[in-house]
Amino acid sequence: MNAPCRWLVDNSQLLPARGDALDVACGHGRHALWLAERGFRTTAVDGDSALIRSLNHEAVSRALPLHAQTIDLENGPPFLLPDSFDLIVVVHYLHRPLCPALVAALRPSGVLVYETFTRAQAARGKPSNPAFLLEAGELLRLVQPLEVLAHREGEFDDRMVASVVARRDSAG
Numbered sequence: 658m659n660a661p662c663r664w665l666v667d668n669s670q671l672l673p674a675r676g677d678a679l680d681v682a683c684g685h686g687r688h689a690l691w692l693a694e695r696g697f698r699t700t701a702v703d704g705d706s707a708l709i710r711s712l713n714h715e716a717v718s719r720a721l722p723l724h725a726q727t728i729d730l731e732n733g734p735p736f737l738l739p740d741s742f743d744l745i746v747v748v749h750y751l752h753r754p755l756c757p758a759l760v761a762a763l764r765p766s767g768v769l770v771y772e773t774f775t776r777a778q779a780a781r782g783k784p785s786n787p788a789f790l791l792e793a794g795e796l797l798r799l800v801q802p803l804e805v806l807a808h809r810e811g812e813f814d815d816r817m818v819a820s821v822v823a824r825r826d827s828a829g
Contacts, residue, residue: 661691662748663813664772664820671806671822672768676743681759682730682750686712686723693721697744701725702736730755737762747771751789756799763825769800770822775810777817791819802826 660666665688678697680689685708689701699722703709706727716723728736730752737758744767745759751773763769776792779785796819797808803823810819 659685659687661688662772664809664822665691665746665748665770668770668807668822671824672770673743673766676764676767677741678744678746679742679762681745681747681755683712683725684708686715686725688746688748689723689725690715690719690721692744692746693723697722699723700742702728702730704729704731740764743767745769747773749773751791753799760800760803760825763803765825766827767825768806768822769803769824771796771800772818772820775817775819777812781817795819796821 675696678692678699680692680699680701683689683701683703686701689699689712693699693716701712701723704727709725709727712725716725735758739761741762743764745763747759759769774784774790776787776790778790784790797805800821800823803825805821805823807822808820
């Protein structure tokens with residue numbers, strides 16, 4: 658199992674101490690497992706049912722508070738309810754129409770950790786589809802009206818990415 662992305666780990670002091678977490682487009686579940694190991698009641702979602710079965714098996718074998726679900730993030734029915742999570746993590750995934758629902762799914766004082774590729778990554782290979790690559794400064798716009806706690810954009814770990822840690826206002 659790969660380690661969680663450096664952006665998440667390096668900004669762990671900005672995360673809530675506990676609560677309900679969501680890992681969107683979780684893949685093999687490296688972030689979901691990391692969150693559950695730290696005591697978050699974690700939900701992980703991805704469209705690949707084989708990966709979800711494997712992740713649920715791993716969570717059970719390690720007695721972690723993690724439940725993974727197969728969900729079509731782009732064409733399925735809405736799955737995010739407002740005020741549902743204290744922490745949402747999205748890494749290397751972009752579906753712009755989902756962003757408002759992610760922001761709304763945060764509880765007051767909830768935190769969104771998001772990192773994905775920028776258009777500059779296409780010159781390095783994959784991904785290269787513009788639909789999955791951020792324009793310069795776009796991630797900051799996508800997370801509005803959240804308060805940005807940390808942000809970066811450029812080359813990190815040999816990838817061209819934009820990253821943000823943002824918090825919902827405590828008043829909701």
